[in-house]
Amino acid sequence: MPSRTTPRSAPYSRPSDRQAAADAIPILVDDEYQVFHLSTPPNTIRHPPRLRSTWSRLRSRDLVNWERDQSEVLTPGKTRDSPDADGAWTGCAIIGPDENMHIFYTGYNLSQDGKQVILHAHSQDKKGTQFTKSPSPIRITGDMSRFEDIDFRDAHVSWQESEKSYWMLVATRLRTGPFWTRGCLALLTSPDLDAWTIDPEPFYAPNDMFCPECPEIFSLPNGKWYLVYSRFHAPDAGTVYRTADSPRGPFRTPRASSGGRFDARRWYAAKSCPKAGDPSKRIYFGWVADKLDGQWSWGGDMGMPREISADEGGQLVIRPCSEYLDATFAPGSEVPIPSNISIGSVGETRSQSLSTGEAIPNEYCFEFSIASYDASSFGLLFRTSKDMDGHRLRFIPAKSELCEVVLARYPAPLDDFWADQYKMHLPREVDGPEIARHLVNIRGNIVITVTSNVLEIFVGGKSFSYRLPSDVGAHEKLPSETNGHQNGLVNGSLSNGDEHQAQEVGIFVEDGHVELTDVHLRRRTSS
Secondary structure, eight states, rough: OOOOOOEEESSSSSTTTOEEEEEEEEEEEEEEEEEEEEEEOOOOOOOGGGGOEEEEEEEEESSSSSSSEOOBBOOOOOTOOOOOTTOOOEEEEEEESSSEEEEEEEEEEGGGGEEEEEEEEESSSTOOOOOOOOOSSSEEEEETTEEEEEEEEEEEEEGGGTTEEEEEEEEEEEEEOEEEEEEEEEEEEEESSEEEEOOOOOOOOOOOOOOOEEEEEOOOOOOOOOEEEEEEESSOEEEEEEESSSSTTOOOOOOOSSSGSSTTTEEEEEEEEETEEEEEEEEEEEEEEETTTEEEOOOOEOOOEEEEEETTTEEEEEEEEEEHHHTOTTTTOOOOOOOOEEESSSSSSEEEOHHHOOOOOSSEEEEEEEEEEEEEEEEEEEEEEEEEEEEEEEEEEEEETTTEEEEEEOOOOOOOHHHHHHHHHOOOTTTTTEEEEEEEOOOOOOEEEETTTEEEEEEEEEEEEEOOOSTTTSSSSOOOOOOTTTOOTTTTTESSSEEEEEEEEEEEEEEEEEEEEEEEEEEEOOO
16 A cells, blocks of 8 residues: 655644544664554544544654654555454564565454454555555465454564564453453464464463463563553553463563553553664563543554663563653743752641742652652642642552552542432542552662643553543532531641642651752653
8 A cells, every 4th residue: 555654843742633543563773763553534433433443653763753654554444344444453573584574463353243354565665655555464374263353452563583473462361261351372383474373271371360461572681571551441451460480481470560551551562663773671661541422542643762671580661762751842942940859747647738939830850869758658749739639659668668659540439329418429439539659769869751631650660641621620520518618628627718829749647758959850851
């Protein structure tokens, strides 16, 4: 399929104000980052229209300056019987044995009861200047009787040197077994990217999820193999990883690492490519969902590029990409703020706004280290109203320098009985009041950014991503009066006044003290 690929400078996070970005498909070609991603049709919200996706492409050599192809790389088929008539879905890009770029992607067709198939498109050069789609799904031989064909998607192809063959991992489900836990990965092999043979046994079947999505497999110089995929309905929802000593597994869940999660539910379908010039690291790309008409939708903004590497024990740690971070919040954009902040209380919860000489911008980078603490809990408040309605990042000391770090929405919903009595039926979102939780070592720098209402937090080798409401206190309103009283929490105490003003960022401590050091607040300077 011909495609004009003349690039143009463009924002990184999404293709346009009317479209969302989704599932990233990165590949490093001659030290150029090419990030294919799915794009939603303009002005769509729900299934099926929103999932009639196309493939877009971003390019960069420095992870800072991005160019976008002027037209889509792949589009859905134009006839009703096209295997991708209702969406060109996720897949992968790879340089084939002919030294040209090949794409394997998922075709979706509602007229075939939503059947999903793996399709192939190829370019005549390594750069992927333009692609021609094959009219039919890839040829697969072997026994496929154990796998469903409704869920059969998200191909990831890699060359396995130890077996001298190409591997294709496919997200699917077993035909039999408990309905909610049949999700698995199938393995197909090929000598040439043309003829594929499916292994009759699942490559990976953990018996704990509905269906895995967007898998990938890679190794690092430490000799470990890593299997990464995303879980939309399972314990530890989000993008997770598993480790093994060989590409055939068995793949194990890393211990004391949040079930292998990098982040949580809202940073999704993340995939990676090697970091240019540094084989010990990989660069990850994932998206943070839009919230439309009060409901979470598929697709949103691309989160900032993230860097992963392995620690001494082989576990993966995730950090913000410093190149992107420093360009987006450039030196010289500092907002005046004390370099050390202390807050304390005895027997109560106390909060305060960040003390600055000017209003805190709603797009910023907040960095600090925790110098000392002795409290039941402490943390940060985000976009909090005078009634303390908002979001909190709560640090709960465990032992030594370990803390349970929790991102949560406040206040939590009530039991039905109390909600009926006080007429306070608070939202019960799919995330629950607790959005994400990690047990981490909090020694070192903590980085928090907000851009386009996307909150991204990096602490102790883990991340937290979420979409904040567009304004302070903008989520579903609480009643201003209950039983004839107007309630506002001021420094841990109920008050009848409005002393506690709405705030973009605040700090709180519960029964104790905390001191932050090396504090910096920078406003956003680039898109």
